[in-house]
Amino acid sequence: MSRATLRDVAKLAGVSVATASKALNGQPQVRAETRERVIRAAEQLSFSPNTLAQGLITQRSGTVGLLTSDLEGRFSIPILMGAEDAFGSDQTSVFLCDARGDTIREKHHLRALLSRRVDGLIVVGARPDTRPSLGDLPVPVVYAYAPSDDPADLSLITDNTGGGRTAVDHLIRCGRRRIAHITGDPGYSAAQDRARGAVDRLTEEGLTLAGGEVWFGMWSEAWGRGATRMLLERCPDVDAIFAGSDEIARGVLDVLHEERIDVPSRVAVIGFDNWSVLAVNSRPPLTTIDLNLEHLGRIAAQRLSAAMDGTAASGVETFPVRLITRESTAPLR
């Protein structure tokens, strides 16, 4: 099965390539009967236009690059799906490249992508902290998840502060008053932001954190377990725990369960990320905060399209997160 060219189609239809092109592309200056003949010829040869040649002359390759450092991670994939969705998949295909956290590999991929004449670039960081800008490029770029350090770039991020606030707000609405916060590495802006949001909301309510302060540590179940044990010792009457990630929340649940402390009737637990393999399967299923990453991906695609059409934006846009209610939280009584 070999590839037919437009010339083959034209010959079979008895017209010139120019006419064939116009017929297939819906240009008006061709007689209906002729168009019909061309289309039939194309089908008969199962012709499909060579996108490379098209790109060469239209100066649009119909491709974008997705440059990430978080492939096996769970962030780039939803973003990719959202983006794939927003570009019609027949219009635009996406090159996926994983730099694996390595700057020179990133440069490498960048060169390759530019050489392939991608129409735009989406850059997804591995963590929500600011990352170095790629600088001035011949194609539009949007940074998603991790913002660029250059305000002239366009960055799309999730609202971690708002997420912390939402989580605590939900716990308060459940009637909880003694709320603790166990979270990950304090070196991550995500940890800091979520904690800030949580504390802000608590302060509005005239409350302070159970346990006195935020329990920073690591993004792991083990830390969730350890911190929970310490927390229970220092503060046995805690009635809600806001975990900075679903992994941590799993550790929290594990220890509560071990101590025969019922969730949610005695202690409510809320996670962060809505990583479904963790959140759905836990006992009980975990209320958590969803980052809305597919949405972020869709917006990234839209912004990219806009920029390709000449209306580029810049600055940082923050997108709201979403509360997912499951069974690990419930009103008191």
Add this chain to the structure above:
Amino acid sequence: MSRATLRDVAKLAGVSVATASKALNGQPQVRAETRERVIRAAEQLSFSPNTLAQGLITQRSGTVGLLTSDLEGRFSIPILMGAEDAFGSDQTSVFLCDARGDTIREKHHLRALLSRRVDGLIVVGARPDTRPSLGDLPVPVVYAYAPSDDPADLSLITDNTGGGRTAVDHLIRCGRRRIAHITGDPGYSAAQDRARGAVDRLTEEGLTLAGGEVWFGMWSEAWGRGATRMLLERCPDVDAIFAGSDEIARGVLDVLHEERIDVPSRVAVIGFDNWSVLAVNSRPPLTTIDLNLEHLGRIAAQRLSAAMDGTAASGVETFPVRLITRESTAPLR
């Protein structure tokens, strides 16, 4: 920042485009001094060749398509990484498309990829069962993870039977004799194959499954928990459990822990998949079977390269899995 063409480079270097091309591509028929001049000009203009044009004439786009139905899943990503790795990333870029289990979406993506003149295709199924062949295509195809139903195609799969055998073998070497197997949906060939491997190895040793038979159910923690409870009731002296997935294994561990049954001293537990967020974080960390998917991806890339160079293969190749020993198994005593 706009894109320089080879003609710009040639003009700046004071040579013809032909010479410029040869200079940059290391062709011998150009004087060293001239080459030097061209290279400097190229750097100065930060020239990068237009891959579309190159592809047009060499008849090679330097791209491959990865068609999957398992994006948020954990299988395609390692395969993608392996493939990206095996193709030099500067030589070949990969288009990632997710059909989301939808046949017409798959057709759609396929059209788009062929239109983009990909040099080859890797098809990754969502589950290890046989899937329909894409049929005769103008480019080579390799099926990975899920084999094609057409023996004329080339399929690369993991050895699930061998995995079951390896798991049980490990438990036997740990001195266990009363080994149970809790696994997922019996409609998955993976479940059947793993079970068969396990039973085979048991039979060789003159043993039978603790609990009398394989506990088929669902691929979830909840099933792991439920099955374990039933198992303990029917067969309280079980000394090892082989779980058909890490998710199930998590459920198993959870109940054992709840029942204060020590792992691994009283019951050893082994999982399947080496899904690290589950396996590494569990208590204790989970011994499991790794599918070696990156390796599968690398081989897929190699087979594809070979096919592109004219030496196509067909049939089904099975690749061994790998035992990852952590702390949920240990010799008795």
Add this chain to the structure above:
DNA sequence: CAGCGGGCCGAAAAGGTTTTCACGAACGTC
């Protein structure tokens, strides 16, 4: 000194498509 071969370089074709422009025919108008 004629002829020849080797070393470097440039002109041109090729790859597949889109788009512009010119051309011819058919038709209507005066």
Add this chain to the structure above:
DNA sequence: GACGTTCGTGAAAACCTTTTCGGCCCGCTG
């Protein structure tokens, strides 16, 4: 019957690069 429109079609240029082949200049050989 001459002229102006409109409609449909085709020739050719353009996109950017690689590759073939011919040509030029030099130095060498006979």
